[in-house]
Amino acid sequence: MSLIEGCYFFKDVTIQRLAFSTLKFIISSWGSNPSKIAGFTEFIFNDVSKALYSVPLNPNFNLNDVPYNTVFVDIIHNQKTIVEKYGAPYLEYLASTILPSLHCDSATISLYLTAFQKEDRNSLKTFLRGFILNKR
Numbered sequence: 001m002s003l004i005e006g007c008y009f010f011k012d013v014t015i016q017r018l019a020f021s022t023l024k025f026i027i028s029s030w031g032s033n034p035s036k037i038a039g040f041t042e043f044i045f046n047d048v049s050k051a052l053y054s055v056p057l058n059p060n061f062n063l064n065d066v067p068y069n070t071v072f073v074d075i076i077h078n079q080k081t082i083v084e085k086y087g088a089p090y091l092e093y094l095a096s097t098i099l100p101s102l103h104c105d106s107a108t109i110s111l112y113l114t115a116f117q118k119e120d121r122n123s124l125k126t127f128l129r130g131f132i133l134n135k136r
Helices: 003-007 013-030 040-057 066-086 088-101 106-118 121-135
Strands: none
Touching (some): 003 013, 013 040, 013 066, 040 066, 040 088, 040 121, 066 088, 066 121, 088 106, 106 121
């Protein structure tokens, strides 16, 4: 099982949490200098981003269940860390690729990007919870 596959492993929330926590560590450690690892930025933008958005949108991901809520916090920390490490290029990727694939209109995309740039992690959790529930 790969790290990304662990993110999608709904049968065991502990595996999901471990996968997302490990990703956060990797992003925090290597995101500052992605040129050291060939393809790392593409991996983050494509594979990790896809998991960060598709996992909580899955109906099996129960936001009212404490273990899944813990995974949700890890997902938010990953998203925020990627934004902090990659800045404008990642926000542009969200606006041009990820959010349109979730059928977000331009107003929602603008609101979403503003939240990531200005909100603290707790406020962002509230915003993203509403966003996820609205998209299901």
